[in-house]
Amino acid sequence: MITEILKGMFITFREIFKPPVTIQYPEVKRPVRQRFRGRHELRRYADGLERCIGCALCAAACPADAIYVEASENTDEQRYSPGERYAKTYEINMLRCIFCGYCEDACPTDAIVLTDAYELSAFSRKDLIYTKDMLIVPPPAGKPGTPQKVEEGAYNRSILPEGLVSEP
């Protein structure tokens, strides 16, 4: 019996010299896996226009019915995205989202992407409905945000050439 106790004590003693597996969250954060799925963001093109065209396919694909999209029409005076259609309202209810990433798969323009961010807490349920303002990324450095006033007829396709190639 005494040998068993010593054996156990030995293991404990041995572990003392190993580095700890726990980390000091939130001061220290663990790197996430490459394919981790966290909070969404809405991307932009290099010229600052929004990729999202308000097609609501993400909302259709979402098994948790977490997304709500309302589309509206672009004009060259007030252009949000290429083509005729943009998302006037875009909301994700983070309480409902199950982070399956189907919305990302459904998106024809690679606009909605799940990022690494996982710190999704708030003091009220309402704050966990992420609106378009919260989801959209800032325009690239030196580029205007949206809406933009653009040259007439310059953006009559719903997708820019760079959108035709899926990003890695």
Place this chain on the structure above:
Amino acid sequence: MADLINVYINEVLVSVPKGTVIVDAAKKLGVNIPVFCYHPKLKPVGMCRMCLVEVGRRKIDRATGQPLLDANNQPEIAWGLKLETGCTTPIEEGMQVRTQNEVVKKAQKDVLEFLLTSHPLDCPVCDKGGECPLQNLTLQFGPGTTRFDYNDKQHLDKHYPLGDIIFLDKERCIQCARCIRFQDEVADDRVLGFYERGRTMQIDTLSEPGFDSKFSGNTTDICPVGALTTRDFRFRARPWEMTHVPSICTHCAVGCNLTLGTRRSARDRQWEILRVMPRQNEDVNEIWICDKGRFGHHFTRSQARLTTPLVRKNGQLAEATWDEAIKLVAERLNVVYGHVVGFIGDRVSNEDAYLFGKLFREGVKTTRIANRPHVAGADLVQKYGVGSGTNLGALGKGTVVLIVAGDVEETAPVYMLRLRAAAQRGAKLIVANARETKMDRYAANSLRYKVGTETQLVYGLLNAVNQGSGIRDQVAAYTPAKVAEITGVPEAEITAAGKLIAEAKDLIVVFGDEQPYDIMVNGQYTDAGRALPQACANLVVATGHAGKANNGLLSLWPHNNTQGVFDMLAANGAQWTPADGLKALYIVGSDPIGEGQTLPKSEFTIVQELFLTETAKQADVVLPALSFAERDGTFTNAERRVQRYYKAIAPLGQARADWEIIRMVGEQLGLKWTHYLTSEGVMAEIAATVPQYSGTEYAALAQVTEAWPPVGSNDLYFGGTAYDNRGGVGVQIKSGVELDGQSEMNWIEPPVPSAESTLHVRQLNRHGTLIDQSAVYQPRLIDAPIEPAQVLKGA
């Protein structure tokens, strides 16, 4: 039907009437032959080649004219060398059709691959995506890939306004010409056409202003792709996000069946109607609606709607609670026993009108209710209206339709489509009016009479028919020669029209109120106003055309429920007697002051309304009512078909349904009305107590029948996007004659016009409280009653 022909489709026998095309025959069997350009309501053109099938015909022995038989005693079949278009090929006896073999499948794949080479494939931003025949057929019959280089696609204008409401995406159009053909063949507004050739062939509008038609919205439904979109619905929602609720149009007396596409916005948590589409009812509107019905729904969510009861305090209307308002109303109605008068508009539902009548009969103990606005002849239509089983879509050879003093397109647009189609099937139209109307184009006889002489003309026709036992002496004076003199219509035309009527197997008399006389003066119906309806009724009775299906009177009522409100008031014995020195006036769904009339003097006025109308502004209590989309109810259309509509969106504010408000007042007055829990309960009582309305319980109204052509559901063939009927086709109630078999003729001396008589003209696109709320429809609305040149005066 006689003349059934036997054909074999994929080896299965089907018997269909002679003249049926292959795609229809296949559909009867449940076999889908994909189509794009073919549409069951339009003539086949064979433009898209999507419907290719392999056809075999019997070999015929030239000597005997009999089919050759093979060893098994079966007719020998010669299979065609080329595929044929199933939409243009009529079936023949013994024909064999293959729709699913390899050759046909290959052809379908090729046609689709070819169509898609010039299609932008932008389904994600396309309004049709999700209910698109091109999407559906590509998935079911098309190739998975293409040999076409994406970069070679041609780019055309994606935002081309054809008119004020309809936009064209030139890339998406597959040149099926359904829209053009609808405008030409059904609406008879030839405002669309193709220009250019080959790959750049495009649709354009030929009219100025663009797409000038009252039926333009229908093209967006039947377009098999998303090439045509409406300003109203463009990008507002994807089809699958909406809840589709059956409803009834409230803009005219046709009572078109609608499907309301609704959604609750996450932004403001409000339900709203995003689009209005036709719902198939082959007895009423087939699959069409007019633009006013399609775009005139915005009043249901107008900011101007009343949302709380208002009570006048210190001279100002101020918000109040329901309790307070209802108590006040009941108090005023109660105290002044007998000095109360009710006004009810003809847009409210049957339930509302019935309870209002009952409230007056039992609660207020008076029968003094006026139907507003005044119409003459509702009693005659109740009695001699078109018989139950009438279907304008079935009229053809042997039917004569006499249209007097009404502009069908302006008053009841969809009847214009249906009567025109009837004329094309062989029905004869006699169009009599003081001015030219669109119906004149389809008339066998156009009779243009002098303003105000319509009644004389009707008697002239009756005289020419040489019937009319009860009033023979009076009619005898109206010989065609004399009537020709009075009306200015040549005698020969009167006799010719009379001959048509005399020979008619079925006769429908459609009358409007485009005449110069006042229908009501000092609260009494005038003889001048009633003369025309009475003359029409006499004509129907004298010629023996009352009380039968496809026979009788049809009135172009000014509003959606004129007949129903009349019936409900009549059932409660309501009568209008003029009065002044009133203690209370109770007005429901009517705006006499806004219409330029004066109200009788009253100490206290109650108004039940959607909006703060001119009349409501003068009221002491204003009670907020619900629009048709926020409640259940029924309307009775001009053909006396009782139709049910359903609650589609949540009520606005504290507003309540008219019948519910009336019930609250009734209960406050001490009536035991707790059993009216729902509008269904009210209708059940109507069905049980009003003889003509028996059989109109909600459950009966919700019955649907199978209809041809099949649309909606999983149908890919019909092409366009229409909704099948899941809300009920309604019940056409019996006319009085059918119930009691009694008919009589009465004589009202035809009024004589003065030089001052000006025609009252009805126009669809006049400004109005409800339609003014639709911003999208504003460009179509007109101020002037009619172009000055057309303002017609009496002789």
